Amino acid sequence: MANNKEQQQNLKLNITPDVAQGTYSNLVIISHTPAEVVMDFAQMLPGSDGAQVRQRIIMNPIHAKRTLAALTDNIRKYEQQFGTIEEPKMMPAGDTVPYDILGKA
Numbered sequence: 208m209a210n211n212k213e214q215q216q217n218l219k220l221n222i223t224p225d226v227a228q229g230t231y232s233n234l235v236i237i238s239h240t241p242a243e244v245v246m247d248f249a250q251m252l253p254g255s256d257g258a259q260v261r262q263r264i265i266m267n268p269i270h271a272k273r274t275l276a277a278l279t280d281n282i283r284k285y286e287q288q289f290g291t292i293e294e295p296k297m298m299p300a301g302d303t304v305p306y307d308i309l310g311k312a
Contacts, residue, residue: 230248232250233250233251235247235248236249244265244266245264246263247262248264
């Protein structure tokens with residue numbers, strides 16, 4: 208029986224052109240129930256009153272945990288290749304938009 212890594216390498220993904228373009232997100236809101244994890248990927252623009260949800264991804268907790276492990280592994284590999292990812296400084300009191308999003312780094 209093939210292991211999980213071999214199965215992933217043999218998996219053929221079909222992607223439509225509109226999905227291949229991707230969706231930009233600079234904010235994610237994560238909530239959960241006992242049966243699922245819900246991630247709302249949103250885009251917050253400077254000067255806007257709120258964030259527009261662009262994609263909602265719903266998955267079971269086991270898959271969410273596997274996704275977390277895969278993302279952690281990929282960030283580790285990215286930082287080995289390109290260097291540590293530095294977190295941006297946050298704006299003063301009450302604001303949650305990083306300076307660099309507003310061009311004020």
